[in-house]
Amino acid sequence: MPERWETVIGLEVHVELSTKSKIFCACSTAFGGSPNTHCCPVCMGLPGTLPVLNQKVLEYAVRAGLALHCTIDRETRFDRKNYFYPDLPKAYQISQLYRPIARGGYVDIGGKRIRIHEMHMEEDAGKLIHSDYGHETYPDYNRAGVPLLEIVSEPDFRYGAEVVAYLEKIRSLFTYLGISDCKMQEGSMRADVNLSVRRVGESGYGTRTETKNINSLRAIEHAIESERSRQIHILSGGGAVVQETRHWNDDTKSSTAMRSKENAPDYRYFPEPDLPVIHISEDFLQTARDSLPEFAEARQARFVSEYGIPEKHAARLTVRRETAELFEAVVSHGADARDAANWLIVHVPHVLRTLSEGVEDIAPDAAELAELIRSTEGGAVSRADGLQILEALLSAEGPFRVADYIREHGMSVENDEGALEDVIRRVIEANPKAVGEYHSGKTKAIGFLIGQAMKELKGKSTPAAVHERMEAALK
Amino acid sequence: MGQYVTEIRCGGAVAVDDTIQVKGYETRAGSRILEGFRPLFSAEAVERLERAGYEIAGKSAVGEFGLDLLGEFAHGGANLDASGALRGAAAELVAAGSVKGALCVDLNGTPRRAAALSGVDFLKPTYGTVSRYGVIPCACSGEQIGVTAKAAGEVRELLRVIAGHDPKDGTSLPTETYSYNDGKAVAGMRVGLVRELSAAASDAVQARVTNCAGRLRGLGATVDEISLPLSDAARTAWNLLLCAETCNNVSRYDGVKFGYRSPDYRNIDELYVNSRTEGLNFLTKAVILYGSDVLSKGRYFTCYDKALKVRRLVWEQVKALFKDYDALLCPACAETAYRPYDIKDAFATVFAESLFTAVPNLTGLPAMVSGGVQFFADTLQEGTLLNLAEALEGGSAK
Structure with missing residues (x-):
């Protein structure tokens, strides 16, 4: 009889925060600038510089911790993590080990609860660009000092699909909070997978590996499947899994060993002496609690009960907070809820595709959009004209009046x-x-x-x- | 004087130790590894001096990263007086009247020791009162810029200029300005003479301390012998923290972006190794190895974390003493003169001498050397220290 195996997965997720400036200096965090143009003596780690915590990062971290149902440490502090590598100008990363900002939360995915061990703040490292020919490596420190949150889960995942659902949930929570855009391809959300396997029925954990360099949700499922098979193959053959860090290659759909436990760096953490202990007041915490938005799940349920729209539509409308808010605003300006849902799910994305724009690029006036939906659905203008008006509305720069547009273009059916x-x-x-x-x-x-x-x-x-x-x- | 002055551009102004950055001046912190390093900005304390109209005389030499006893292992060589004894560069410049005063980083007591040997004043203010922005970092949790000058009045004048909140330094205290006029009067002051520290010094230094106690009594103060049992533990804890933090802070010097690069390398690893081998001296290497060890996985909780606990205990013990005493009196160093010695003995020598200086570095409390003896005071009680020095120098006691 073939043995049955269970996969045990824990996740370390890094999320780049979307603050305007870096965590310890005033440099811009904008993505994609020319190499080494968003740098200053502080993020270049020049001697004599000192870090000063960007208060926005603390605020974002506290809100994130609350959204993940964590306990916020009222006396949190930073630690220095030593590692010598060209992408790290100071040769240490300012991170949190001993007193992370948040501990002990959870994320519910479907019917399952994934526990969060801890979440902490840290600075990102620079990027090394290796030349295609020759042996040159060019460091780009634009990303050095960009604020990150690292969320460490308990080993509660058993399937790749759960991991994907968890990442999507975090993305939903964080984009609703407006603290990160969580784009895996751009590196603003990254996940390292800790994975071990055990025979079904066993209670102890097997030896785990950590897989890094996973850049998309599809890649993460592939990486999990690949690593699971690799470990089962080793164990079935009577071998032993080596505790190591592995590097995922998405082109070959396979991973290679980076370093074993024996070669694992000792990060020699110690409390960051340049940054004082952060005392989080009850007021600060309460303000953060009060600022939490109604998240996607709750909003979806409310849309169904309050507006009588189908569950499927409510789910689509609440993927992005901006869409959900636009929907409610349009309805409040007199558009029928079902019509509004239909327009936002079908027509708006269609027109945006023809304009080659992303949904994040637009913020139409809700009153005008409501007017357009009412005019079209009520038969005052034809559907074809309605879509033309929508295109004009979505590409308009500055104020746009639907009524004026209809009159100017002689679109009114009654006329x-x-x-x-x-x-x-x-x-x-x-x-x-x-x-x-x-x-x-x-x-x-x-x-x-x-x-x-x-x-x-x-x-x-x-x-x-x-x-x-x-x-x-x-x- | 040429051999121990890195670069002095004008007299009668303020010298700045080479561990403090001045824009436009090469800043080497006494080390070959920073050869050719010209900082992009001046230290906040230097900026404040310049804004107040003081001229920067130039850079005074220090030992590599200020880790040695008196600057004897500076990359440019030791500074000796006529008798062949070691002297600190900044203290000698002040003593000779070449400069009005000097800004020095007190990392492990060096400027206090130097002041005691050259017969000038040095005040290390409370941690967090003078911005560390622009200090070549070693032990960030306790190093502090202070002022060397000939008399307490000049120390007070310069300290007022450089102290005050700096938003660029996260550990900077919120107070914007300090007057240093709020000290206790010497008449009626209660001074504790630290038994353990006095007993550890040479007879000549002990006699100096005893003599000072006598003069203070003459000025109306009471002097009692007191005990600070944790002073030895304070020394161990401070040196441990200092090694750990320094090891971490100097690991950024790799020969790539700035400073010294060995001409002899075939690949990046050789560039790193050779630049550091040639660029750092034996004492710094010992500090790096020791610091690296106490932070390692198996040792953090038995060493580093213990040192942090000792720091709290020493703080409590000293704070308790300051309930009964306004100032503590003790030697600044064991001897009245030091001869050049082999760098292989430097780690042990500095460790031994830091017995007298470690408590203020560890706790952040202010300390002042004047007339060859040392005083400690409670947090932000620099005014009391200046009053003591002024009275002993025969000035008008406030």
């Missing part, structure tokens, strides 16, 4: 009452065969006539309005 009657008369005269079919009981023939009329109207009316008048004219 064209005479034209509509003319077109219908002409279509009836030009298509005696279809009219005959209709009168002989083949009522479906009206569809052809409406189509002809719509073609002539070039979208200046709605099918419903044409249908109504066509029926009347055929009587």
Whole structure:
């Protein structure tokens, strides 16, 4: 009988915070600047410089800790983590080991609770760019000193899908908090996977490995599957897993050993003497608690009960906080909730694709969007015109009035009452065969006539309005 | 004087130890590893002096990173007086009247020792009162810029200029300015003479301390012999913390971005190893090895963390003494003169001598050397120390 194996996974997630300036100096954190242009003596680690904590980082960290249901340490402090590598200008990283800002939280994914061991603040290192030819390495310190949160989970995962759900949940929480954009491809969210396997029924843990350099959710599932198979293969053959750090290569879909436990660096942590202990007051904590938004899950449930929209739509609308807020604003300006949901889920993304813009690039005026949805769904403008107006609204720079646009472009169906009657008369005269079919009981023939009329109207009316008048004219 | 002065550009102004950055001046901290390093900015204390209209005379020589006894292992060589005894560069410049005063970093008592041997004053103020921004870092948790000058009045004048909150230093105390006029008057002052420290000094130094006690009584103070049993433990704890923090702080010197680079390397590892082998002296290497050891995984809780506990205990013991005493009196060093010695003995020599100086570094309390003896005072009681020095120098006691 084949042995059955269980996978045990713990995760170390690094999230870059979206503060404007770095954690210990005033340099910009903007992504993608020319190498070494967002640097100063402090983040370059020049002697004589001293770190000063960016208060925004503390605020973001406390809110993140609360969102993860952690206990916030009211006397938190930083430690120095020693490692000598060219990406680290001071030869130590300012991090937290002994008194991390947050401990003991959890994240619920589906029906399962993943426990958080601790979460701490630290500074990011620089980036090394290796030349394609020759042996040169170019350090870029733009990223050195960008604030990070590291979230260390308990070994509570058993499947890759749980890991993905967990990362998506953290991304949802943190983007709702507005503290990070959590983009794995850009490196603003990174995950290291600690994995071991054991025979089903065993209670102890097997020897674990840590896999680094995983840059997407797909890659993480591949990396987990690959490492799980590798370890089972070793153990089934009577071998032993070596405790080591492994490097994931997404091109070959395989990992290679980086360093074993014997070669593991001793980071020689000690309390950072340049930064005093941080005392977190009850006021500070309360302000942070009060600032927590209604997160996606709660909002989704409320949208279903409050607006009567389908669960599926509520889920789509609450992926991004901005979309959810826009939905509610549009509804509050008089748009029907189901129509608003439909527009935000179907039409807005469609128009954005034609504009080659991302949903994060737009912030349309909710009142105008509501006006547009009402006009279109109420039949005051045709659907084709509605979408054209939407495109104009989404690409407008500065104020945009839907009503003005409709008037200026002669789109109003009511205004064209005479034209509509003319077109219908002409279509009836030009298509005696279809009219005959209709009168002989083949009522479906009206569809052809409406189509002809719509073609002539070039979208200046709605099918419903044409249908109504066509029926009347055929009587 | 040329041999121990890194670069003096004008007299009658203020010298700055080579462990403190001055924009435009090469800053080597006495080490070959920083050869050619010209900082991009001046230390906050230097900026304050310049803003107040003081001229920077130049850089005074220090031993490598200020780790030695008196600057004897400076990259440029030791500084000796006519008799062949070791002298501190800044203290000698002040004693000779070449400069009005000097800014010196008190890392392990060096400027206090130097002041005692050259017969000038040095005051290490309370930790956090003078910004450390621009100090070549070694032991960040206890090193502090202080002032060397000929008389207490000048120390007070210069200290007022450089002290005060600096937002660039996270450990800087919030007070914006200090007057140093708020000290206790010497008449009626209660002074404790630290038995353990006095007993550890040579007869000549003990006699100096006893003589000082007599003069203080003459000025209306009471002097009692007291005990500070943890002074020995304080020395061990401070040296341990100092080695650990220094080891960490000097690991940024790799010969790549600035400072000395060995001409002899074939790859990056050789560049690192050779630059450090040639760029750092034996004492610094000993400090690095010791510091690296006490921070290692198996030793952190038995060594480093213990030292932090000792720091708290010493603090409590000294604070308890300051309930009954306004100042403590003790020697600044064991001898009245030191001869050049082999660098292989430097670690042990500095350790031995730091018995007299470690408590203020460990606890952050202010300490002052004047007339060849040393005083400790409670947090922010620099005014009391200056009053003591002024009275002993025969000035008007406040």
